[in-house]
Structures are given as C-alpha cells and as structure tokens.
Amino acid sequence: MSKRIIEQNAEHLIFELSDKNRRSSSLAPDVDISAVCENLPEFALRKDNLELPQVAELQVVRHYTRLSQKNFSIDTHFYPLGSCTMKYNPRACNTLAQLPGLSGRHPMAHASMSQGVMACLFDLQNMLMEATGMKQVSLTPMAGAQGEFAGVAMIRAYHEHNNDTQRSEIIVPDAAHGTNPATAVMCGYKVKEIPTNEQGDIDIEALEKIIGPQTAGIMLTNPSTLGVFERKIKLIADMIHKAGGLLYYDGANLNAILGKVKPGDMGFDVIHMNLHKTFSTPHGGGGPGAGPLGVSERLQPFLPVPMVAYDGQTYRWVTEKEQPLSIGHLSAWMGNISILLRAYIYALLLGREGMERVADYATLNANYLLKRLADAGFEIAFPERRASHEFILTLRKEAKQLGTNAMDFAKRLLDYGYHAPTTYFPLLVPECFLIEPTETESRDDLDAFVEAMIKIRDEAEQLPDLLKNAPFELPVKRLDDVKAARELDLNYYYQD
Amino acid sequence: MTDIPQELKYTKSHEWVRVEDDGSLTIGITDHAQGLLGDMVFVELPDLGDEFEAEQDCAVVESVKAASDIYCPIEGEVIAINEELEEAPEQINVNAYHEGWLFRIQPLKENNFDDLMSPEDYAELVESESH
Numbered sequence: 001m002s003k004r005i006i007e008q009n010a011e012h013l014i015f016e017l018s019d020k021n022r023r024s025s026s027l028a029p030d031v032d033i034s035a036v037c038e039n040l041p042e043f044a045l046r047k048d049n050l051e052l053p054q055v056a057e058l059q060v061v062r063h064y065t066r067l068s069q070k071n072f073s074i075d076t077h078f079y080p081l082g083s084c085t086m087k088y089n090p091r092a093c094n095t096l097a098q099l100p101g102l103s104g105r106h107p108m109a110h111a112s113m114s115q116g117v118m119a120c121l122f123d124l125q126n127m128l129m130e131a132t133g134m135k136q137v138s139l140t141p142m143a144g145a146q147g148e149f150a151g152v153a154m155i156r157a158y159h160e161h162n163n164d165t166q167r168s169e170i171i172v173p174d175a176a177h178g179t180n181p182a183t184a185v186m187c188g189y190k191v192k193e194i195p196t197n198e199q200g201d202i203d204i205e206a207l208e209k210i211i212g213p214q215t216a217g218i219m220l221t222n223p224s225t226l227g228v229f230e231r232k233i234k235l236i237a238d239m240i241h242k243a244g245g246l247l248y249y250d251g252a253n254l255n256a257i258l259g260k261v262k263p264g265d266m267g268f269d270v271i272h273m274n275l276h277k278t279f280s281t282p283h284g285g286g287g288p289g290a291g292p293l294g295v296s297e298r299l300q301p302f303l304p305v306p307m308v309a310y311d312g313q314t315y316r317w318v319t320e321k322e323q324p325l326s327i328g329h330l331s332a333w334m335g336n337i338s339i340l341l342r343a344y345i346y347a348l349l350l351g352r353e354g355m356e357r358v359a360d361y362a363t364l365n366a367n368y369l370l371k372r373l374a375d376a377g378f379e380i381a382f383p384e385r386r387a388s389h390e391f392i393l394t395l396r397k398e399a400k401q402l403g404t405n406a407m408d409f410a411k412r413l414l415d416y417g418y419h420a421p422t423t424y425f426p427l428l429v430p431e432c433f434l435i436e437p438t439e440t441e442s443r444d445d446l447d448a449f450v451e452a453m454i455k456i457r458d459e460a461e462q463l464p465d466l467l468k469n470a471p472f473e474l475p476v477k478r479l480d481d482v483k484a485a486r487e488l489d490l491n492y493y494y495q496d
Numbered sequence: 497m498t499d500i501p502q503e504l505k506y507t508k509s510h511e512w513v514r515v516e517d518d519g520s521l522t523i524g525i526t527d528h529a530q531g532l533l534g535d536m537v538f539v540e541l542p543d544l545g546d547e548f549e550a551e552q553d554c555a556v557v558e559s560v561k562a563a564s565d566i567y568c569p570i571e572g573e574v575i576a577i578n579e580e581l582e583e584a585p586e587q588i589n590v591n592a593y594h595e596g597w598l599f600r601i602q603p604l605k606e607n608n609f610d611d612l613m614s615p616e617d618y619a620e621l622v623e624s625e626s627h
Contacts, residue, residue: 424534424561424562425562427561427562427564430532430625481535481537481560482535482537482560482586485537485538485560486537486538
C-alpha cells in the first residue's frame with residue numbers, strides 16, 4: 001500500500017488508512033453471507049474479495065469527525081457566494097418538517113390518509129402563488145434545473161398546442177446563468193444571445209433586432225446576475241408578447257424581491273423558484289433541491305402533475321386526467337417533499353411581512369457592504385446603480401497595478417475565515433467578485449469582512465507573493481486548477 | 497499591453513483571422529481573449545468538412561474559468577483543424593497567434609472581409625472593454 005504525501009492538516013482517504021489486520025466488528029452485517037449467496041446463480045457471484053477499506057471503529061469515527069470539522073459552511077463561516085444565496089436556514093424549519101406525522105407518510109398511501117401533508121402542500125402552492133403573482137403553482141420539479149427544463153418544455157408545449165411550430169429560438173442575455181442556454185438547448189431550441197449595456201440593463205436595440213416570428217421566448221433573471229434590477233422589464237415583456245413569445249423567469253435571485261415585486265406583475269409567463277436557496281433548505285451540496293413552477297393563465301393547462309386541489313372538504317391529487325395537456329410527471333411522486341415542507345414552514349414563520357423583510361435586509365446588507373467597500377477604495381462594476389441583493393466588485397486595478405488577481409484575493413480570504421465570493425462570473429466583468437451577503441448576516445460580520453478585504457489589499461501592496469501562494473491555513477494549499485480539470489481522477493486503486 | 501498583430505483581422509467576439517496565400521482563412525482567439533480566459537483545459541474543434549454561417553458557433557474553448565463559444569467569422573467550410581490542441585490546449589496560452597490556431601476554413605462566397613475588424617479597431621475595442 002502506498003501513501004500519498006499529503007499536506008499538514010489534510011486528511012488521508014479512508015482507503016489509505018486500511019490495513020489487512022484491522023476490522024470493526026460492530027459495523028459488520030449480522031447475517032450468514034454463505035446462506036444468502038446459496039441461491040444466487042454462479043455468474044452473479046464475485047470471484048475475488050471485495051476490496052473495502054479495513055479500518056478499526058475508532059479510526060472510522062475519527063476520520064469522519066475530522067472531515068466534518070473541515071466543513072466550510074454557513075454554520076461556521078460567512079459565505080458571500082454571489083448568485084447562490086447562502087443564507088442561514090432556521091433550524092426550526094428542519095425540525096418541524098421532520099415531525100413523525102409528516103416524515104412517516106408513504107407516497108403510495110391513499111389520499112384519504114395523507115390529508116394533513118396534502119393540506120401543507122396546497123397551502124404552499126397558494127403562498128408561492130401569492131408571493132410571485134402567478135396564476136398557478138406546481139411543486140413537483142426536484143431541482144432548479146428540472147424546474148427550468150419543465151418551464152421551457154411548457155413554452156414548447158404551448159406553441160405546439162397552438163400549431164405555432166416555426167418558433168425555434170430562445171433569447172438569453174449574455175449575463176445569464178449557464179443553465180439558461182443549456183435548458184433551451186435541451187428543449188430543442190436555438191439560443192440567441194443578447195448583450196447587456198453599460199448600465200447593466202438589456203440592450204433593447206439588440207433585442208429588437210432578433211425578435212421575430214421565430215422567437216419562442218426569452219429567459220431572464222431579475223434582478224439580473226449583475227446584481228441590478230432590469231429596469232426595462234415591462235417594455236421587454238411587451239416586445240416579446242407582441243411577437244408571440246413567452247417570458248421565462250429564473251428564480252435564482254428571488255431573495256432580492258421576495259414579497260416586494262412579483263414576477264407575475266412584471267409580465268412573466270413561467271417562473272421557477274429555488275426553494276433550496278430562498279426557502280430554507282441549505283444548498284450547494286449537490287441536492288436534493290426543489291424547483292416549483294409558477295405560471296400565468298396561458299400556461300396553466302401545461303403544468304406538470306401531480307398538484308394538490310381542494311374542494312373545501314378534501315384534498316386530492318390533480319393528475320393527467322384533470323390536466324390532459326400537462327407536460328407530465330417529472331418524478332415518481334410529489335417532488336422532494338421534505339424540502340417542500342421546510343419551505344412551507346419557513347413561509348409560515350415569516351408571514352407576508354416577514355417575506356418582505358427578507359428582501360429588505362438582503363438588499364440593505366448588499367448595499368451597505370457595497371458602500372463600505374467602495375469607500376475603502378474598491379471599484380464597483382456598476383457604480384451608478386443601486387445593488388439588489390448582490391453586487392460586483394472588479395479587482396482589475398489590483399490585478400494591473402499589483403499583479404494580484406481576483407483569484408488571489410479569493411484564496412487569501414479563505415485564510416481569514418471567509419468563504420470566497422463568486423469569482424470570474426459573470427465573465428463580462430473583468431477580475432470580478434460577485435458578493436451576496438444575504439439578509440441573515442449581522443452588521444458586525446459585514447464590517448469584519450470589509451476589514452479583511454482592506455487588510456488583504458494592504459498585503460497585496462506589500463507582499464504580493466503572499467496572496468499568490470494563499471491559502472496557508474487550509475488543509476490543502478493552492479490547487480492546480482488545470483491539472484484538476486484535465487486529469488479528473490476520482491478513483492482510488494489499491495497498490496500492492 | 498496586449499499583442500495585436502498588424503497583419504491579422506479581428507472580430508468583436510475576439511477571434512483573429514489570417515488570410516492565407518491560397519485564399520483560405522486561419523482562425524484563432526486573440527492574445528487578449530486567452531488572457532481573459534486564463535489557463536486552457538479543453539478545446540472542442542469542428543469536424544473537417546463542416547460548413548458554418550458567419551457568426552455561427554463552431555468550436556468551444558474551455559479554461560479554468562469558463563467555457564466559451566468560438567464563432568465562425570465568415571461563411572465557410574472547415575478544411576483543417578489544429579489537432580495538437582487536443583493534447584496541448586495550453587498552446588493557446590503560449591502563443592495564441594501561431595501554435596494556438598484553432599481551425600482553417602475555405603470561404604464559400606467571395607468576400608472582401610468588410611465585416612471583420614482592423615487591428616486598430618480591435619485595439620480600440622479591447623481598450624474600451626477594459627475601462
């Protein structure tokens with residue numbers, strides 16, 4: 001067995017801790033393996049032993065405890081990762097969503113036995129409808145990406161239903177999330193990119209030029225990924241609708257306008273909401289998620305099923321029978337129910353006014369942080385605009401004059417105990433930091449972050465090499481991005 | 497200062513175009529573009545014989561920061577691709593204008609390249625984008 005040479009504080013892989021003579025009997029299955037295998041056909045039996053790591057119980061406990069202590073998370077650190085809304089999710093939402101009466105439901109149980117959980121889902125549908133100004137909500141999509149896919153699939157279904165089949169293009173701004181063009185392509189559309197002007201608004205002239213009878217729709221995030229509100233949204237909606245297209249709203253930045261401005265009022269036909277960022281489920285770990293859809297009247301018949309309906313006495317599942325034009329099921333059951341329940345509880349805890357305060361404080365925190373960083377001499381990408389829930393710094397001056405780029409600043413921030421902001425996205429701003437403090441940070445924490453940024457810039461002036469080699473305090477130092485991308489190798493092989 | 501050779505033509509999407517003696521066009525991304533994108537990790541080139549319209553996306557370069565579409569500057573058929581980039585995409589970083597070339601096309605129509613930018617215009621674009 002060979003061991004990698006690893007850096008101080010780093011953790012070995014569990015495979016590297018393995019030794020032939022170690023075992024942990026408490027974790028061994030309490031069954032007679034040979035009896036289980038007796039009835040299996042010859043071809044299904046292994047020829048060699050399974051090479052599982054052989055580790056003693058205490059080593060296993062220590063290994064995973066140490067790994068858990070290396071978590072860089074919202075529970076331990078300020079996490080201003082722009083465009084991701086890494087806010088604190090109240091423990092109460094999780095605790096209540098796990099009440100036995102909820103978690104004990106089986107999805108195949110008869111509706112008459114699931115009235116309680118269906119009532120929660122029905123109320124959640126209504127609360128999300130009211131918060132977004134949409135006509136109807138379907139909760140089933142199991143991720144933001146699936147919500148997006150379903151949304152554009154509905155746009156396609158709508159045009160096909162109207163025999164309007166020459167519509168082949170979806171318009172996407174250059175600042176959009178990468179998932180937007182990817183979704184359009186997945187749904188069989190050609191992507192037309194439109195530029196953003198210097199104020200961060202969509203270039204209306206460019207939009208005018210590419211709108212036509214071939215336009216199926218447009219995908220927008222508002223506030224946009226540039227952290228500013230799209231001021232011409234009504235005009236854009238009118239232009240697209242006049243041409244026969246539909247408007248898709250990416251709910252990535254819903255936190256900024258929650259309860260304040262409704263996508264329905266802006267003229268959107270279909271929206272998806274990331275409950276796993278705005279509504280109290282931690283995210284960033286690869287799921288699970290929930291990406292409910294809201295639609296305007298014209299897309300209502302195409303919503304995915306099941307949904308929950310209520311006749312004043314009982315709750316029932318809405319299926320294809322009632323919704324024949326539905327784009328269908330997106331999962332076996334009702335989406336990721338535990339995340340829907342957390343969202344329901346979160347919405348109940350907040351109430352209507354509380355939801356507005358989410359947007360108030362998300363915006364206030366972002367603008368406070370922007371102002372303090374600007375006063376400290378950092379360059380803001382869109383200085384004339386008020387930020388929404390996030391904003392962009394450009395570190396091009398620091399890169400040019402000091403030779404320390406945005407990545408160097410980001411890595412050094414890790415040493416100071418901050419998760420780095422989003423770097424180099426959106427790509428149209430050079431050396432950019434996309435910073436989203438969220439509503440759950442205190443002023444003290446925001447001030448401390450500003451102090452860290454100022455300190456790092458002082459270091460950049462005096463000891464630029466320090467930044468270029470950062471981080472120093474983490475288990476692994478500067479990673480080799482190129483090697484990681486080109487030689488992706490996630491397997492471990494035992495060596496004799 | 498970024499390198500903008502005088503003998504080449506340019507696009508606003510940061511491709512460079514060299515008109516070869518036989519009338520074919522060699523295409524790559526500019527030094528400015530590779531500087532913005534950073535270390536290249538993958539290049540996806542078109543197939544020989546593929547035909548593209550002007551401004552159609554025809555290749556992808558992926559760096560540690562982002563994946564970017566490459567647009568065909570002029571309607572044409574692909575007659576050569578730089579296969580070495582498959583193993584060594586970093587050639588684009590090393591020398592964007594020589595070893596880092598991406599592909600070569602034969603224009604399908606006669607063309608005086610009016611739609612392409614002069615080195616002066618491109619220098620202005622780069623200047624305006626960094627301010």
